[in-house]
Amino acid sequence: MLLLAGCGGPLSSLDPAGPAAGATAVLWWAMLIGAGVLTLMVLGLLAAGFGRPRPVREGRWTVGLGLWFSIAVLSALLAAGVWVGERLLPRGDAVVTVEAHARQWGWRFGHPDGRGGRIETDGTLHIPAGQPVDVIVTSADVIHSFWVPRLAGKIDAIPGRANRLRIEADTPGSFDGLCAEFCGLGHAGMRFRVIAHPPDDWPAVLETLGEETAE
Amino acid sequence: MTDTVAAEGVGDATLDIPANPPRRALGLHRELSRVWSNDRGWRGQVTAVNHTTLGLRFMATALVFFAIGGVLAMLIRAQLATRQGAFLDTELYNQIFTMHGSIMMFLFAIPMLEGLGIYLLPKLLGTRDMAFPRLTALGYWCYLFGGLILLAALAAGVAPRDGWFMYTPLSSAEFSPGINADVWLLGVTFVEISALAAAVEITVTILRQRAPGMRLTQMPLFAWYMLGTAAMMLVGFPPLILASVLLEVERAFDWPFFDVARGGDPLLWQHLFWMFGHPEVYIIFLPAAGAISTILPALCRTSILGYGGIVAAILALVFLSFGLWVHHMFAIGIPHLALTFFSAASLAVAVPTAVQVFAWIGTMWKGRPELALPMLYILGFFLTFVMGGLTGVMLAVIPFNWQAHDTAFVTAHLHYVLIGGFVFPMLAAAAWWMPQITGRARIRGLGEVAFWVILIGFHGTFFVMHLTGLLGMPRRIDVYPDNPEWEVLNLTSSVFGFVMAIGLALFALDLVLQATMGQRAGRNPWRAPTLDWAMSLPAPTFNFASLPGPRQVAEAAPDRTALALARGEGLLPGAPRGQRELLVTTAADARPDHVAVLPGNTALPLVLSASIGAFVLLMLAGLYALAPVALVAVAALAWRWHRGLATLAAGGAMVAVAPRLALPVQPGRGRSLTHSGGVALLVADGTLFAALIFGVAFLHVVAPGWPPPPAAAETATGAVLLVALAVGLGVAALAAHVTEARQPAGRSLAGWAVLGLAGNGAALLALALLAGWVMDDPTAHARDALRGVLAGYVGLHALICALMAAFVLDQIRRGEVPTSGAPSGWRLWQDFATATGLVAVAVVLGTAAVA
Numbered sequence A: 001m002l003l004l005a006g007c008g009g010p011l012s013s014l015d016p017a018g019p020a021a022g023a024t025a026v027l028w029w030a031m032l033i034g035a036g037v038l039t040l041m042v043l044g045l046l047a048a049g050f051g052r053p054r055p056v057r058e059g060r061w062t063v064g065l066g067l068w069f070s071i072a073v074l075s076a077l078l079a080a081g082v083w084v085g086e087r088l089l090p091r092g093d094a095v096v097t098v099e100a101h102a103r104q105w106g107w108r109f110g111h112p113d114g115r116g117g118r119i120e121t122d123g124t125l126h127i128p129a130g131q132p133v134d135v136i137v138t139s140a141d142v143i144h145s146f147w148v149p150r151l152a153g154k155i156d157a158i159p160g161r162a163n164r165l166r167i168e169a170d171t172p173g174s175f176d177g178l179c180a181e182f183c184g185l186g187h188a189g190m191r192f193r194v195i196a197h198p199p200d201d202w203p204a205v206l207e208t209l210g211e212e213t214a215e
Numbered sequence B: 001m002t003d004t005v006a007a008e009g010v011g012d013a014t015l016d017i018p019a020n021p022p023r024r025a026l027g028l029h030r031e032l033s034r035v036w037s038n039d040r041g042w043r044g045q046v047t048a049v050n051h052t053t054l055g056l057r058f059m060a061t062a063l064v065f066f067a068i069g070g071v072l073a074m075l076i077r078a079q080l081a082t083r084q085g086a087f088l089d090t091e092l093y094n095q096i097f098t099m100h101g102s103i104m105m106f107l108f109a110i111p112m113l114e115g116l117g118i119y120l121l122p123k124l125l126g127t128r129d130m131a132f133p134r135l136t137a138l139g140y141w142c143y144l145f146g147g148l149i150l151l152a153a154l155a156a157g158v159a160p161r162d163g164w165f166m167y168t169p170l171s172s173a174e175f176s177p178g179i180n181a182d183v184w185l186l187g188v189t190f191v192e193i194s195a196l197a198a199a200v201e202i203t204v205t206i207l208r209q210r211a212p213g214m215r216l217t218q219m220p221l222f223a224w225y226m227l228g229t230a231a232m233m234l235v236g237f238p239p240l241i242l243a244s245v246l247l248e249v250e251r252a253f254d255w256p257f258f259d260v261a262r263g264g265d266p267l268l269w270q271h272l273f274w275m276f277g278h279p280e281v282y283i284i285f286l287p288a289a290g291a292i293s294t295i296l297p298a299l300c301r302t303s304i305l306g307y308g309g310i311v312a313a314i315l316a317l318v319f320l321s322f323g324l325w326v327h328h329m330f331a332i333g334i335p336h337l338a339l340t341f342f343s344a345a346s347l348a349v350a351v352p353t354a355v356q357v358f359a360w361i362g363t364m365w366k367g368r369p370e371l372a373l374p375m376l377y378i379l380g381f382f383l384t385f386v387m388g389g390l391t392g393v394m395l396a397v398i399p400f401n402w403q404a405h406d407t408a409f410v411t412a413h414l415h416y417v418l419i420g421g422f423v424f425p426m427l428a429a430a431a432w433w434m435p436q437i438t439g440r441a442r443i444r445g446l447g448e449v450a451f452w453v454i455l456i457g458f459h460g461t462f463f464v465m466h467l468t469g470l471l472g473m474p475r476r477i478d479v480y481p482d483n484p485e486w487e488v489l490n491l492t493s494s495v496f497g498f499v500m501a502i503g504l505a506l507f508a509l510d511l512v513l514q515a516t517m518g519q520r521a522g523r524n525p526w527r528a529p530t531l532d533w534a535m536s537l538p539a540p541t542f543n544f545a546s547l548p549g550p551r552q553v554a555e556a557a558p559d560r561t562a563l564a565l566a567r568g569e570g571l572l573p574g575a576p577r578g579q580r581e582l583l584v585t586t587a588a589d590a591r592p593d594h595v596a597v598l599p600g601n602t603a604l605p606l607v608l609s610a611s612i613g614a615f616v617l618l619m620l621a622g623l624y625a626l627a628p629v630a631l632v633a634v635a636a637l638a639w640r641w642h643r644g645l646a647t648l649a650a651g652g653a654m655v656a657v658a659p660r661l662a663l664p665v666q667p668g669r670g671r672s673l674t675h676s677g678g679v680a681l682l683v684a685d686g687t688l689f690a691a692l693i694f695g696v697a698f699l700h701v702v703a704p705g706w707p708p709p710p711a712a713a714e715t716a717t718g719a720v721l722l723v724a725l726a727v728g729l730g731v732a733a734l735a736a737h738v739t740e741a742r743q744p745a746g747r748s749l750a751g752w753a754v755l756g757l758a759g760n761g762a763a764l765l766a767l768a769l770l771a772g773w774v775m776d777d778p779t780a781h782a783r784d785a786l787r788g789v790l791a792g793y794v795g796l797h798a799l800i801c802a803l804m805a806a807f808v809l810d811q812i813r814r815g816e817v818p819t820s821g822a823p824s825g826w827r828l829w830q831d832f833a834t835a836t837g838l839v840a841v842a843v844v845l846g847t848a849a850v851a
Ligand SMILES: [Cu+2]
Pocket: A102, A103, A105, A143, A144, A145, A179, A180, A181, A182, A183, A187, A190
């Protein structure tokens, strides 16, 4: 419990607030336990190596442990990784699509389907909670990376390309985001905020934002 | 019995070579010292080409750069210790972390492993020097000068600042004005000359200079590891060199390879960089693993468990490591299916690593491990590297990578792998080989203290950093005012970082004390079974007064061998002809083939690398019109370099190597070391060409902004000139083949050499006409820029081949041809130039047809 308490924070991938970050965090804890067990196993074998010489069967070490044991562990891991990865992909079932346009050094967000046309906001991305949102990530200059650790993994903003990332917040709230790819002098300050609104409020939010944009 | 029969007589599997009669060891030592020693005084430092001198110098210089990179790391940790670190401004901070990574990779790790290989391999394999002593020296000077350029830039405040992987477009002229990025591109490429040089000669030395009877399948594992390393360097560095050249050309001349508005693609840089960058990790790991495979069984008083399994694991690593560069690019938006392939490859590479780890642990079970200082570092390696390997496996899992990528978690992981997998084994190697290097024993106590301080400092620094990353801290930020939750973790890392620095300083102190005040060490203090201990300590410049043969290799008893060899009972004793001689053997089963004569001390490598340095500085200064003048000097010196070889050749005379065994000296043709070196270099060159073709294909298929407007160059005139280019190169290849085949015919070959010159000249003329008359403006679109680079590549090779034809012509004039390997060398390069030229022509015609 103490361990988990130390895992909080506005940018913590270990304090997930959405299905993608949640699945990845579970994957992490499972891998951590596995890695801990494997490390202890290797250290135990090492410790047991100090002592009298004993007859060893070469195949048991190089083929048995080296080849088959590691292939078994890695295959299980690959399967788990692919299974989780497939569930995180954008699938065309997103109701809401938003745009994140990176530049040195800031973020501009666009809602193409706002009331009365396109809505743009600076530094804050508004999304509805409880439903998948696809973010189309682009860049005006150098490579940046869009990352909201509590919601999902990151995707790069690359000039000339439009990358799609699926995020989702389980509940309404405010989530911190940042640019993860080094992009020059202002890299450290290239933060943004994602505000997830209750689904019922979402039409009203779009309306208000539209009015702000119009002004 | 003729000499030839004698030489073939030893081709049996049994390979029995009788011993030479014993002589006075001191007399032999003096005779060899006269020939092999460095010149006296400061001149000796400038003209030395000896592998012992240069290997040590590589390692010492690398240690200095390690210290500088370490100081930069301390500055980074001081800045990050608190949220609002006001210690460095962002500009300087960016320069410092960029230089920390670049120095540790290019100026510490790579030169360190090169130095270790250069120092050890000839001793371990039972020969007197590396295959190309002048190339060793050239590599060293290029490393030193390139490193000094980078350091000077740091001192002047114009160091690279775009991160050690220099992603475009951040590193392009638009977003990185000034010379900072040019310093990286030109400086690092300059240093990479030393990597290629080392890779070529390490390959040739291992394959052609093993003691007779030391079959490939029996050679010390360290040699297998270095062979794998050298192969990876030959294939891994060319993509980086190509990428650096392309980016420098883009920055200097505005050719848009990476500019998305004109058909380029920043992702091309990432692909080329990581095609190098990932194998790089294994390039660094393999020699370290080689040191472990050498030290561990000796310290367990047993032989390595699973020699064959380890060799298979090395080969698998070499192969697999080229298939997983994309795992640094999981977040760029590649389809999940493709990512899954690279994820699987990244996980698969853990298998050969696991094979080695378990073979080493099994070796410890089999023997009785002794807890000496090198063993402590090996245990440190196991703990650290296993953890780093496991976090590497985690990072190969795609969803987790999407979270952890570009965070402090990756910083932690890579330091676990690089410090665990390279620095700890190197510290073990230092403790192990210091008596060999200095002839002195260690002073007890200090080394053990240093080990514990380093180990605690390391894990204190980097273990918590995993958590820092998972809590969201990205790499390469200098302040984090809004994230107090990261502060305790960072402060912990910083404090322990200084502990680790103190440990490393203690280690350095221990080395200095051992070298200056240690007691004389016995001849083989560790009772190791390898030939590197079969000599007096510190090692004489020629290593062995007479060379070990099958008997000494089979005995694996360095103490007895040392005595016999010092008395001249081995092969090719002394230096009776007053020149540096060693045995060349066949690649697979190490049968004696011929005697090679090596060049002696010379300042030529220094002068040559200084002229390359002049070119680099002129480019940095933006004096693009003047820079080619330096290349003329480079060409002239390269000519002199080869004249030096030509005058060495003794032309196939037979000399006695042992009773009833006589071998030819420098028989020329395709058997020489130079020829093998040429093949190795062309492997690298061919990889560079393949990377260039990859670039053409990548931009055609993947980049946005294609297809470009139709090219004006696609005219009948253009096609005619392309055909003329192909014909010119074809004629030159024919001429080179005839010259080689009829080599001993002397003067009658002059006509063929002239024809070769003319063929290459015609190709160059066709290229000049294409460039000046037909080709589109290379700044307009990446397609035209790439065509410009293809033309430059083909032109450069035609020029080199023209010079080689001229060299052969010059030798015919001097009457040297029958004794020289130059026609074979020309034929080899001409085949390559013609083949790549034809491919380039086909690529240009093919892409034009598709468009
Ligand atoms: Cu950014």
